[in-house]
Amino acid sequence: MKMFKTLCFASALLVGASTGAMAQAISLEGGQDVDMVLLPKFLGILVFDQANEGAQEAHAELNNPGELLFVGPTPENSVAGQIEIMTTSATQGQGAVMLSNNAGDQIVPSAKAAQAAGTKIVTWDSPIPSGEGEDVFVAQVDFGSIGEVMADMALSILGGEGQMAVLSATPDAANQNAWIASLKEVLATNAKYSGIELVDTVYGDDQSEVSYNRALALVDKYPDLGLIMSPTTVGIQASSKAMQDEGLCDQVKVSGLGLPSEMLSYTLNGCAPEFALWDFRDLGYLTYYTAYGMATGQLSGEIGETFTAGRMGDYTIEEDPGRPGSKRILMGPFTVYTSENVEAAAN
Amino acid sequence: MTNPNAGSAHSSKSLFAKLRSWEAFLTFALILIILVNSTLIPQYFTIANQINLFQLSIEKVIVALVMTFVIINAEIDLSVGSIMGLAACLFGWLFQNGISAEMAIVIVMIAGGLAGALNGYFIAIVGLPSLVVTLATLIGFRGLARVLVEDRGITGFPDWFDALGQQGLIGPVPFSFFAFIVLFIIAFIILHRSAFGRLTYTIGNNREVAEFAGVNTAAVKMKIFISSGLVAAFAGLLYAARVGAVRGDVALGFELDIITLVLLGGVSIFGGSGTMVGTLLALLIVLNLRNGMALMNVTGHIQTGVIGLLLIVSVVLPRLELTRLFNSHNSQGTKQ
Missing domain, CATH: 3.40.50.2300 (Response regulator)
Incomplete structure (x- = not known):
């Protein structure tokens, strides 16, 4: 495994600036101990609970002995609450914060402070507009x-x-x-x-x-x-x-x-x-894989890096076309629901 | 006895005894919270966390100081959160339109004073209830803030401005903390050691009696509301510096947290009683409690519930027999 990783790294170096599609997908090694926080815009919304289910699924699958927390503010206190939880996570020394940002650029100072404390910031659902204080954005679809x-x-x-x-x-x-x-x-x-x-x-x-x-x-x-x-x-x-x-x-x-x-x-x-x-369970699942990879140092977060996110397959870090200079992972495409699959998704 | 604090017939001695007992209760609660926090949370007593604890709520606690005057004066100012938002947005808007940050700060402070004067005019001069006037300006000032910045966020302020809110001024201690200390000392002296402070209590106890005695109640109320506007605008600027960006929803709903702090501190919602030390103890309690709950990963809804419970206790407890219990321990039978 280690040999394989070294090979990957070496080949990534050799390939250099070539496109991500050509690089070999990094397979994340499970079992590493890292505490992480899933921080939604606020609590009490079905889709965020679904994202949490997806993240919990990935947490179990990767066999992470650390803790996965699902904490969020109340809707009335969303902005100040997100800033507070971000700050607290840095104090606690969390490995990563997975953020559905509702605070616009107001989250930037606290996110930067968390990064300085060694916490990886992976956004999902809603990114940090300026891209500052953010390691990568997991985008649900290409709008x-x-x-x-x-x-x-x-x-x-x-x-x-x-x-x-x-x-x-x-x-x-x-x-x-x-x-x-x-x-x-x-x-x-x-x-x-x-x-x-x-x-x-x-x-x-x-x-x-x-x-x-x-x-x-x-x-x-x-x-x-x-x-x-x-x-x-x-x-x-x-x-x-x-x-x-x-x-x-x-x-x-x-x-x-x-x-x-x-x-x-x-x-x-x-x-x-x-x-x-889009499927919020999948979004939570992919976000967890991304954050786990970065918090354990298995992913560097560079553009062109490709990794395997469990059951969902391979994903590549690319530049966000909507926010030049920022990085994203595109989950896409949309999920089309019919009488065939709507029941499974509704529960 | 329906209202233990509003009657002017109280001797000042019994009033002080009662307040002292409430402060004793708050001190006890604060020590308990600090003990629990430091026992259960290893990161609690780190310098970084103690600074975060203050900094995350510094704007609210600063406004709570002036809100203490407003409520002791038997008024309410619901518009402080909106004035904070307006101040932050006006700063962002001016800055975006090419005005220097220094000049923008001056203009914002003037605007804050004017906003407070507008409240004061309708309350003190026209004589409308402050609940109605400041509810209207809560909506109005927030609307203005949203018009100024629309749905965009404004960011990219000068480095010195951001640093003021985000970095230590002396060592790791930020500017806002020193501002709070200075403002607390000023507020304490004005409320407890000056003629203006005594008038604030007198009018809060009974406005008619104060007017009979020849007190210019309108002037006192006007000064208090202008100060409220100024301090709220200052707090709004501190917020903008701390988060480095502004948006129309800055400080949305902060007024309720601020009023909660003041009421928990033992200031009567009917006016006429309360102390700066009570407010200080209350804000230390809320800040330490929130920090402890956050570090123990208690989610937002439960945190709000706990703070709400505290407020109920703080409003109900002084009106129950328990107060007499405290009094019998702490004073020499001054209770009637």
């Missing part, structure tokens, strides 16, 4: 690919052609607007989707009741509408409920980005046959 994911789901649900409308969050939600723009671009440029007509974009303000009413208004306005695409977890759930309540699920389907636990019944009864999101 640029979302247009294609939505177009593919529309193609499959509509069976090749039909009318579709978008029900978004608010008119000035930057991420949703970027995703809709990406969807429009894919529809316009790829001939594969020429049968799909995007007739309207409306906004439900990410409120259940408003979204519910907007969805019904869309059906009234466009009698031939076949699909409502909602890139927000609130909108997709409210639209599905509206179609189900009015008995419209045979004519108008719903799709978009949703949480399996909230979408379970609508997917099983056919109102929302397909929707997408």
Whole structure:
């Protein structure tokens, strides 16, 4: 094993600046003792609990005799609480902090202080904007690919052609607007989707009741509408409920980005046959492998370094295209949920 | 007896006896917490941790000093968290628009004073309840802060500014700690050794009586609210320096933590009683308790619950027979 690692290291040196894909994947050695902290934005949110499950799975798999802590602030105290836990982790001499950052760049001084104390900072779900005080960001998906994911789901649900409308969050939600723009671009440029007509974009303000009413208004306005695409977890759930309540699920389907636990019944009864999101268990699992590798010194965290993250396969550290100078590991792609896999993910 | 502290009929002797007993209780609680922490947590008594313990909450404890005056004066200032946020955001915005950090600090302090004066005008001159006025400015100042920086974070302040909040000024002890000590001494002298301090208590006990006696109550209240604005703005700047970045949600909700500290210190929410030493003991208790819980990996919800329980105890206990129990031990039968 040691020989193998030395070989890896030597070959990495030889390959030098070549691309990560060519480097041999580092296999992480389990059983090393390192304490780590999984720090979510705040506690009491299902997806963060799922990330913790994934991290616990990896913790057991790697046979780490150290402790994996899942601590977080309350929603009202998120920023100050994250800074406090980051500072405390440095005092405790934790090997790594896995952070879903909710404090913007305000976390930077405490994260830098933790790094100076020998703690590795691996972000997941939400990075440190400036990249300072962060060793690497484990990104759930490449946000640029979302247009294609939505177009593919529309193609499959509509069976090749039909009318579709978008029900978004608010008119000035930057991420949703970027995703809709990406969807429009894919529809316009790829001939594969020429049968799909995007007739309207409306906004439900990410409120259940408003979204519910907007969805019904869309059906009234466009009698031939076949699909409502909602890139927000609130909108997709409210639209599905509206179609189900009015008995419209045979004519108008719903799709978009949703949480399996909230979408379970609508997917099983056919109102929302397909929707997408990333798997937070996988995200926690991959984040743990990354942090473990770095905290035990088995990963240096350099761009181009490739390692094997257990059941999920090989990943490479690369430059983050959205934050030049910062490093990321891209988990991607989206997970598309259907009646086949939604039940397993919802629990 | 519905309210043990608000009546002006109390002899000052019984009042002092009562306060002394509450402080004795706080001191006992503080010693207990420190003993538990140092027994269970190896890192607790390190210099680095003791500094972190203060630094993580330094802005709140500084504002608690001036909040002690506000509440003894039988008023409340809910807008301090928003003034802190506004100060930090205004600093970031000015800096981003090419104004030097030194100049920005001056402008921010003036703005803090004006914000306090706005509260003071409606409370002291117009005569509206401080609960309503500062609730309105809590929303208003926060809105202004969010308008200034929108959803962006502003960062990249000069090194000396960041260093002031993040590095030791003398040895490992940061500037903010010295600022707190100086402000505490000033606050102690004003509250307990000056005419202004006596007026603060008198008005808090009974405003009408004070006015009959010819006291300019509006002027006293105005000064207290302007000071509150100034100190909150200063604390907002300290926060910006400590975290090296500002955003619209800076210091969101801090007002409740600050008021909790002051009430736990034995200041009556009805005004007229309380001491600086009580506030100091309360903040030492909360800081040490929080630090201990954090190092023992207690999660946020439970920490909040424990602090909440403390507050309930601190508000309820002085109104129960227990107070008399303390009094009978500590004073020579001054209780009526």
